[in-house]
Amino acid sequence: MRKLLCALMAALLVSTGALPVMAETMGAVARIKDVAKVQGVRANQLLGYGLVVGLAGTGDSSTKSIETMQSIASMLRTFGVTVPSSQMQSKNVAAVMVTAQLPPFAKPGDTIDITVSSMGDSKSLQGGTLLQTPLRAANGQVYAVGQGPVSTGGFVFGSGGNSQQKNFPTVGTMPNGAIVEKDVPMQFSNNGTVTLSLAQPDFTTATRIGDAINYRFGAIATARDPGTVVIAVPAEYQGDGLVGFVASLEELSIVPDNAAKxxxxxxxxxxxxxxxxxxxxxxxxxxxxxxxxxxxxxxxQPPPLSRGTTTxxxxxxxxxxxxxxxxxxxxxxxxxxxxxxxxxxxxxxxxxxxxxxxxxxxxxxxxxxxxxx
Structure with missing residues (x-):
């Protein structure tokens, strides 16, 4: 009986504590699309120079902002009005730089947000309207055109020598203020492969992404370096099925690894x-x-009769x-x-x-x- 009890206790010890336990501290689970992006899919910066009109005397001065007066004269000439720039005294106009981000796969007719920033000595763009401004990319081509009322979201006022300012009245925004005129072709597949770029390059994370893809689709992914994973597109996903294949890749879950910081x-x-x-x-x-x-x-105090002085x-x-x-x-x-x-x-x-x-x-x-x- 005692031998039987000893055997049972030994079996219990083996099942509970004698066998090694493999444990790994795991972090939060994330999708591949949250830690990596497809190479070739990117936004493009746009830039333009324009005029904001309709300001309540808060525009550029004619003495310090000569370029503004020249821009006004050039604009009027397009409408058949010839006025020397030296005679311009309008304080209701400000020269501005217009910036925007053209998102990937934006098509003609889509609208994008733009930011309007004063480049002269204008005090405020509040209440102004941006005239039609072409927005160019680094290659010099026009991809969007902006026009419309400018929203500054701030105010400036003075009283008794005191002034207050909220936000930045010399910088305004225009939600959906520009219309896309030309799209930028995006090529995210090269010779039958798709490449993922990690937002934070890491050897372990790149390896885990490759393992997750290979577990789902077979041996098609290779971690080329800590920031790049190259994927060979299977034959059944070539052509029209490429978008669905990339969507399937982005939905795969992994546990990203980061250096201790x-x-x-x-x-x-x-x-x-x-x-x-x-x-x-x-x-x-x-x-x-x-x-x-x-x-x-x-x-x-000195002692009595000592002829000393008080100090x-x-x-x-x-x-x-x-x-x-x-x-x-x-x-x-x-x-x-x-x-x-x-x-x-x-x-x-x-x-x-x-x-x-x-x-x-x-x-x-x-x-x-x-x-x-």
């Missing part, structure tokens, strides 16, 4: 720690030393107060949660935490990149 903003006392931060066994003492120096004035003396008093130091021991298995809980337990302020983390990093016990912003 702690970001510190000393101006605001903000500390952001990643999940992979690890610390070796280290002891931290947190306390303060306060030194107070004060001065007092005493009167010294004043200054005494300096020095007192030292040392707060009780709090010592915490962080084991080598400490993670970010253990660090934060331990530092909060001893009443450390964000400024104290910053100093402590810098000291731990200097001691070589913090295995993370400490970045100051």
């Amino acid at each position: 702690i970001v510190i903003n000393e101006r605001t006392g903000t500390i952001v720690m990643g999940a992979n931060v690890a610390i070796d066994s280290v002891a931290v003492t947190q306390g303060g030393l306060t030194i107070k120096i004060s001065k007092s004035t005493d009167v010294s 004043t003396t200054t005494n300096t008093n020095v007192s030292v107060e040392e707060d009780k130091g709090n010592t915490i021991l962080l084991p080598s298995t400490a993670n970010v949660g253990d660090v934060v809980n331990a530092l909060n337990a001893v009443g450390a302020t964000p400024r104290d935490v910053i100093s402590i983390l810098q000291a731990i990093k200097a001691a070589g016990a913090l295995h993370a990149d400490l970045q100051l912003i």
